[in-house]
Amino acid sequence: MSNFPILDLVVGMLFIFFVLSIICSSAVEIAMGYFKVRSKILTEWLTTIFSKAVDTDNGPKKLGIAILDHCSVTALSANGSAPAYIDAKNFAAALIEKISFDPGDPNSVPASLDEIQEKIKASDALSPELKRVLLSYTVEAKSTFASITLKIGSETDLFKSKVENWFDSSMDRVGGTLKTRYMRPFTLIVATVVSILMNADSIAIAKYLYNNPEARTQLADAAGSRPLIDSMNNRLNNAAALLPKGDTLTMEQFERAIKERNSIIKDANATLEGTIPLGWSREEFTPAQGRSVIPLLIAKVIGLAATVLAIMMGAPFWFDVLGKVSNLRSSGAKPARSADSQPV
Secondary structure (H helix, E strand, O other), X not given: OOOOHHHHHHHHHHHHHHHHHHHHHHHHHHHHHHOOHHHHHHHHHHHHHOOOEEOOOOOOEEHHHHHXXXXXXXXXXXXXXXXXXXXXXXXXXXXXXXXXOOOOOOOOOOOOHHHHHHHHHHOOOOOHHHHHHHHHHHHHHHHHHHHOOOOOOOHHHXXXXXXXXXXXXXXXXXXXXXXXXXXXXXXXXXXXXXXXXHOOOHHHHHHHHHHOHHHHHHHXXXXXXXXXXXXXXXXXXXXXXXXXOOOOOOHHHHHHHHHHHHHHHHHHHHHHHOXXXXXOOHHHHOOOOXXXXXXXXXXXXXXXXXXXXXXXXXXXXXXXXXXXXXXXXXXXXXXXXXXOOOOO
């Protein structure tokens, strides 16, 4: 307990927003995994960028589809669809193999960067812009390789690394599209549903904590417990780490990730239920004698909207803010002992 009740109130509210954000983040990840959103948007990117047809062992098909069906990429995903993530090395290998495929000699492979360069020039499966980009990478790879004194790789390796870097940078932009088109709307929907179902009204919660010093202090003490906060944040990060970045997401991995997120949601919900009243009651919409119910409805809508907006900021944001504000409530961090000092 600090000497400033209002500071305890602020810390408590930040902790509530942090916990609610964890609940929503976990629920959004479950929804994203269930609907295979990452796979769909990656498939959309590949079929849009590589939209022209290319010859394959199974006949002509879009280059993007051919890359998805390549043995280096497809893993356990269905034909014509992408896994959740594609490793850049596997993508580069699939792309080079598909644009250098010769129906007249299926077993032929390019033996040098010069051959790859000729295959790129002759390919009808690449747009003129993409063809120029890849050709510029071949020129850069040759120039870089010629200037290297100690050659531990090859021109082709340098070219592949440039294609891999291009793919990784493209995936960063695809990730931005994923957040804008899917994650933010999903988070808004989930935050709204969670706030309404739990009746997480910021105004009502703040009033309750202000009028109940014991609950306010208990919540502020929990917020000031770094082991608890760090544990909750680490569990959220570890749950995200259960989804592999470079391989296809198997059903076993997906089920394990879902179980971990469900566990996080239950623990986070239990943390709040033991401290503040959640849920709906008739008394909330029973105005005092002679007063209208309309102001109560307006206050409820504003309080729920404030909670939704707070959740939209995300758990990492509230984790950082909570750590900074909690230091104001305590006596500050213990100063580090000098390496030269000796215990007295």
